[in-house]
Amino acid sequence: MDCATTMRFELVSKGGEQTRAVFARVVNLLLSASRELEHSREAAKSSIHRAASLLQAQMRYDGSTERQDCSQALLAWQMRLVESYIEEHIDQQILVANLSDLVDLSVAHFSRAFRLACGEPPHAYIVRRRVELAAQLMLASREPLSDIALKCGFHDQAHLSKQFRQLTGETPAAWRRLRRRPAGMDFELGGQMIPSASARATA
Numbered sequence: 001m002d003c004a005t006t007m008r009f010e011l012v013s014k015g016g017e018q019t020r021a022v023f024a025r026v027v028n029l030l031l032s033a034s035r036e037l038e039h040s041r042e043a044a045k046s047s048i049h050r051a052a053s054l055l056q057a058q059m060r061y062d063g064s065t066e067r068q069d070c071s072q073a074l075l076a077w078q079m080r081l082v083e084s085y086i087e088e089h090i091d092q093q094i095l096v097a098n099l100s101d102l103v104d105l106s107v108a109h110f111s112r113a114f115r116l117a118c119g120e121p122p123h124a125y126i127v128r129r130r131v132e133l134a135a136q137l138m139l140a141s142r143e144p145l146s147d148i149a150l151k152c153g154f155h156d157q158a159h160l161s162k163q164f165r166q167l168t169g170e171t172p173a174a175w176r177r178l179r180r181r182p183a184g185m186d187f188e189l190g191g192q193m194i195p196s197a198s199a200r201a202t203a
Contacts, residue, residue, distance in 0.1 A: 025051075025054060025101075026051045026054050026055055029047045029048070029050055029051035029054070030047070030048065030051050032047045033045075033047035033048045033051070046088065049088070050085070053081055053084065053085075053102075054102075072113060072116070073113055073114075073116035073117035074103065074110075074113045074114055074116070074117040078102075078103040078113075079117055079118075081102050081103060082099050082102055082103065082114070085098070085099065085102055086099070086125075086126060086129060087129070089153075090129060090130060090133060090152060090153050091150070091151055091152065091153050092153060093153070094126055094153070096110065096111060096122045096123065099114070099122055110122070126153075127163050127167075128167065130152040130153050130154060130163070131152075131160075131163055131164050131167050131168070133151075133152045134148050134149070134151075134152045134154075134160055134164065134172065135164075135175070137151065137152070138172060138175070138176040139176065139179060139180060145157045145160060145161075145172050145173065145176075148160065148172075160172060
């Protein structure tokens with residue numbers, strides 16, 4: 001029995017239907033990487049990385065996910081997987097369904113568990129991470145706001161401005177102007193810039 005056959009047997013025998021679904025996604029991702037390799041090494045690398053993440057998650061899976069109580073927060077390994085996916089796809093559209101698929105939970109169950117773990121809904125977390133990245137780019141570069149908006153996954157500059165103002169109380173241009181350091185000075189950003197929804201509520 002070759003290595004691939006052995007791996008397939010172990011995956012199917014240990015996890016039943018749910019593991020077969022994970023295995024199918026891994027296969028699809030690897031096939032996509034094979035096709036993408038000729039055109040985009042970055043796209044192929046992203047597919048391979050996600051396939052590896054799914055396998056790593058499956059290796060840690062011990063049946064706790066299916067029995068996970070609806071009132072329970074996401075487990076540590078689930079949060080790491082979700083956070084990694086968000087950071088890698090921050091410049092793209094990210095659906096809650098994409099995130100729930102990573103940990104094999106329904107969208108509703110995932111949303112509750114995510115909120116318990118982070119203190120805010122998935123969408124609010126994603127928007128905050130986009131705004132934080134935009135703030136970093138605004139201070140670390142002289143790129144126009146329209147380019148920064150696209151790099152952070154916003155539709156356009158107006159979308160960035162709306163979300164940025166809701167979280168900080170300032171427009172991106174005004175925020176950038178007040179905080180930009182003189183030329184030649186190092187820029188250092190410490191800690192979490194934009195407080196989470198729960199932190200803002202208790203402030």
